[in-house]
Amino acid sequence: LEVYFLLQICRYRLVDGNDRHLWYAYYIPMLIIPLLFLYLTLYMNRSEKEKRHPIHLLFAVMTFVLAGLIMTNDYHQLFLRLDDAMQDGMSTSNAGILLYIYCVYSCGMLVAAFIMLFHKCRISIPRRKILQLVIIVCICVFLFISYATDIYPRINGTKLWNIGEIFAICCIFVLEGCMQVGLITV
Numbered sequence: 001l002e003v004y005f006l007l008q009i010c011r012y013r014l015v016d017g018n019d020r021h022l023w024y025a026y027y028i029p030m031l032i033i034p035l036l037f038l039y040l041t042l043y044m045n046r047s048e049k050e051k052r053h054p055i056h057l058l059f060a061v062m063t064f065v066l067a068g069l070i071m072t073n074d075y076h077q078l079f080l081r082l083d084d085a086m087q088d089g090m091s092t093s094n095a096g097i098l099l100y101i102y103c104v105y106s107c108g109m110l111v112a113a114f115i116m117l118f119h120k121c122r123i124s125i126p127r128r129k130i131l132q133l134v135i136i137v138c139i140c141v142f143l144f145i146s147y148a149t150d151i152y153p154r155i156n157g158t159k160l161w162n163i164g165e166i167f168a169i170c171c172i173f174v175l176e177g178c179m180q181v182g183l184i185t186v
Contacts, residue, residue: 003029020073020074021071023080024070024071024073024079024080025071026164027070027079027102028067028070028071030106030164030167031063031066031067031070031102031105031106032063032067033167033171034106034107034109034110034113035059035060035063035109037109037110037113037171037174038059038109038110038112038113038116039056039059040113040184041113041114041116041117041120042056042116044117044120044178044183044184045120045123045124045183059109062105063105066098066101066102066105069098070098070102073096073098077096078096078097078098079096079098079099079102080094080095080096080099081094081096114137117133117174117178117183118130118133120183121133121181121183124182124183125181125182125183129180129181129182130181132177132180132181133174133177133178133181136173136174136176136177137174139173140170140173140174143166143169143170144163144166144170147161147162147163147166
């Protein structure tokens with residue numbers, strides 16, 4: 001999450017905004033974090049003697065191939081067409097097919113991670129503690145829906161947060177919730 005925030009600060013404030021590679025790199029943490037969540041839930045409450053399934057490596061390979069395609073966008077323009085975006089501001093007309101694949105893949109990994117998380121909750125913790133995680137996930141879903149429908153709060157017309165901040169806050173909420181219910185021990 002720290003890398004994501006550092007890239008966001010660099011993208012908007014430290015450079016003149018025309019460095020395309022900062023724009024590309026900004027999306028990489030939002031691709032790797034769902035992979036880490038998926039691995040966290042796959043190996044949560046798992047004994048050390050259990051073997052890892054080879055299909056788990058496939059997720060990492062697909063993530064890094066997608067990250068490589070994002071970083072080489074200058075050659076194929078399948079992710080974003082930033083020459084137009086840097087002049088006109090970001091819009092959906094600047095998105096390429098790879099951006100949609102990126103979104104579906106990231107969301108798919110997160111949904112799979114949450115399904116496994118709640119399955120493991122059902123097995124290993126009391127039902128009353130599961131409610132804590134359900135509330136946290138509902139808050140996260142509400143934040144994403146409020147962003148997608150443009151009903152989130154503004155001050156003097158300025159957005160209080162962007163999708164990246166919502167994503168990071170939700171990651172922190174879920175990790176803290178997992179620690180509170182005992183799925184993650186430190």
